[in-house]
Amino acid sequence: MKTTQWLGWGPGEQAQQHYLVQPRALAGGGDVRHISEFLRASGWRDKSKKGGPLSMESPDRTVRVAYDPYVLPGGWTIHGTVTGHQDEWWAHLGRQTPVEIVAGLTDALARTRSAHAPDVWAPLREQRWRSQPEAGQVTATSPDDTAWMQFHQSPDGTAMWWAGAKDGQGNGWTAQFTASTPLHLVQAFSAALASPEPVMRPLGRVPPSTRIRTMSVSVLPSQLSAWQQARITAARAATWARNTGPRTNTRPYARAGGTHTRR
Known part of the structure; x- marks a missing residue:
């Protein structure tokens, strides 16, 4: 097995084994601080x-x-109140x-909204998801059939967005959005859902699924800390720029590196 050592490895640090997981939709929940720390750095209370939760x-x-x-089914709830021309909404x-x-949506809550008209299906088309228009609904499915995004409207006029992922082995999740959910937030979610970029999970936190692909990565604690801090710093910088002047473009985090082996 060929290994490559990072030049930035310092004395006294022990590399930890993590995995880059694809498709990201089946990677499991992950660390909630990825979301909470970004929102906190963006001025959220x-x-x-x-x-408690x-x-x-x-x-x-x-x-x-x-x-x-701690409750069933448990998970994330995002709720928006009535404001101006915006109806109450939830996800x-x-x-x-x-x-x-999840951060695709929650990060967008903390950022300035784009002036461009949102298109929920655009990120899915870019990643070659298959679209299946039917009576009362439109469904897009990922190329590997593990994830989907759907807009459904019942005969009584009730409408909602529905998304999720499953592997046929009991791993998976679903998400629901009211039709009143701001479309730029739903688009931000669909972009994060369709992204081909892998996500990182520590040893022991990779779901036992035959539908995922993994790459072993040896990572230093200081590297993990630096990537996390970069995301927080980007949130603070964007918040400061939004409150005091023109926005600045900052990358939220760097690509992971380290020792790679495939399995």
């Missing part, structure tokens, strides 16, 4: 009770993001929804 509130108090793993994402996909 932590309303969580000690020992996560609860974050937007600076203008119009949106709440909560994660509760629920299952407990095993990868945090990197």
Whole structure:
């Protein structure tokens, strides 16, 4: 097995084994701090009770993001109140929804909205998802058939967005969004769902699925800390720029590196 050592490895640090997982939709939930720390750095208030579920509130108090793993079915709930021309809306994402996909939506909550008209299906088309228009609904399915995105409208006029992933072995999750959910948020979610980029999981946290592909990565604790801090710094910088002047473009985190072996 060929190994390559990072030049940045310092004395006294022990590399830890992680895995890059594809497709990301089947990578499992991940670390909720990926979301909470970004929102906190973006000026959101932590309303969580000690020992209780996560609860974050937007600076203008119009949106709440909560994660509760202690109830069934558990998972993420995002709720927006009535504001101006925006109706009340909510979204629920299952407990095993990868945090990197949830963050597609929650990160967008903390960023300035683009002036371009949102198109939920555009990120899926770019990744060659198959679209299946039917009576009352439109469904897009990933090329490997592990994930889907659907807009469904019932005969009574009730409409909703529905998405999810499954592998046929019991691993998976679903997500629901009310039709009133701002489309730019649904598009941000679909872009994160369709992204071909792998996500990282530590040893012991990779779901036992025959539908995933993994790459072993030896990573230093200082590298993990640096990547996490880069995401937080980017959130703070964007918040400062939004509040004081023109926006700046910053990359939220760097590509992972280390010793690679395939399995």
